[in-house]
Amino acid sequence: FFDMAWAYFEKAATDHVVHAELFFDPQTHTERGVDIGVVINGLHRACRQAQAQLGISASLILCFLRHLSEDAAIATLQAALPYRHQFIGVGLDSSERGHPPEKFARVFAQAKALGLHLVAHAGEEGPPAYIEAALDVLQVQRIDHGVRCVESPALVQRLAASRVPLTVCPLSNVKLCVYPTMADHQLPALLDAGLCAMVNSDDPAYFGGYLNDNLLATFNALPQLGAAQAHALLRNSFEAAFVPPAQRDAWIAQLDAAFAQAAADVGA
Template sequence: MAIATLTPALAAALDALPASRLPALLCTMPKAELHLHIEGSLEPELIFRLAERNGVTLPYASVEALRAAYAFTDLQSFLDIYYAGASVLLQEADFFDMAWAYLEKAAAENIVHAELFFDPQTHTDRGVPIDVVIRGLARAVERARTELGVSAALILCFLRHLSEAAAFGTLEAALPWREHFIGVGLDSSELGHPPSKFERVFARCRELGLHVVAHAGEEGPPAYIHEALDLLHSERIDHGVRCLEDPALVQRLAASRMPLTVCPLSNIKLCVFDSLAGHNLPALLDAGLCAMVNSDDPAYFGGYLNQNLVETFAALPQLGARQAWQLASNSFEASFADAAEKARWQARLDTFFLTAAA
């Protein structure tokens, strides 16, 4: 990966920016989002609208009652309600509407590139054909590029609480629509489902030329990160915050510029950290790791990308304009976009901060 250069002029510009300007700069700087579960962007209002359209009865009396249920004690308690919310997604138009709502939000938040996770097994296990899922999402992605100026791509995720055989079946079912997704990921319940469980299916995905990423080191131990690297050959580690428990792993991640797609508000909502003030994002950056901020499941975790950035920087005063630039730069570096696009986005980012300090 090409690493952006912090020139003396840019460094001086970043150092000249006062902390009071950070919230606005975080919201308006160009950036990429690489850890976003599209089903996790399904807001209660849209859930109820789709439920009415599709004749689905929800176990909640109102939008307010559903939102009040978003009190999670761990990853599994979140997943239980996450899958219930996804039950309203039945038609191609539903998947389009869900993705389009997020992509409009992305455009408003100055996200120039987004790589969206989707969980086909959540839908195919309910009898929704996989082509309905992929075609609806792909139509939104294509339209976003032309109408919103947002570059976007899809990453198909396997649910790790299901079997590797089920993942193979999902992969084969998706291959007729291979042109619409750029890679595969691994998500859902981490504890008890190590990356090694999916070694063979990830090997098949690499043979097909797909990018591969994996959730590891969120609730699971650093050993899961090692497995994701050694057995799955993951090109990014989604979350990865527990890597600091293993100094040798930190050195390895730093030396290889292995991206960590960190999700601060998610980490608080799911009790990975007690508070944002105790989050280890500054330590990850200080260790030279290619970390960036993302929103994970923003409808459930209390904020989209800009809110994650603003709240995290407010809680961690050691983060300043240099770190803002670094996080955005890392997001471009870690994306699966081509080198020319990355260079254009990086130039926009550098110009943005130089202009802001002028």
């Protein structure tokens, strides 16, 4: 687990990533007899080394597999408690269809009581109602994917007003046939509506693209996106990060300065 995470961090460093919040699915491994401590300790050691050697801030988010039962998720959370200091939140991933967020209401309530951050995959393969349930029932702070919110104008207005972040993963969306091609992606509409959308890599080894691959594919396919949208997407990613406000503000200041300098260089 250390080797796998470290390989990711080395690649992320070449993309100039400064902060990463890594999802991991312990149930994939505990179901085949791997102790959850082996999973978490290995990943966390890589996070510490990424900070020390690469200057990348990194945190872990423990995800529950939604095609499994809520009882299995609760057991996973309980098993992870001895390692509580090594992860910052819980999430919900795997197949959306037939597994609505409310199926996991109890385990998310338990996680919230522990002071963990809450996120969930919703509105990628599943309908906009899954986004609403993730917000209202699970009380998540961030929606992973969420692109199908565009099918509900009322939900788009709600997300814009609340600034609930959407971690959009364009290459993954195309691979999973959410959109036929990248040119069909609704990311421009999300930005135009004022949503706190950003670009992420999902499972880069599976879906064929790390962060910059996703950004390049998106901007190459969608000519209506330009420097202003790039600035907004990256700014939103820092706004959505689970980091201390002072660190967030410092990163945003660096980002703003970089875009201001780039604009000045173009105009020179």
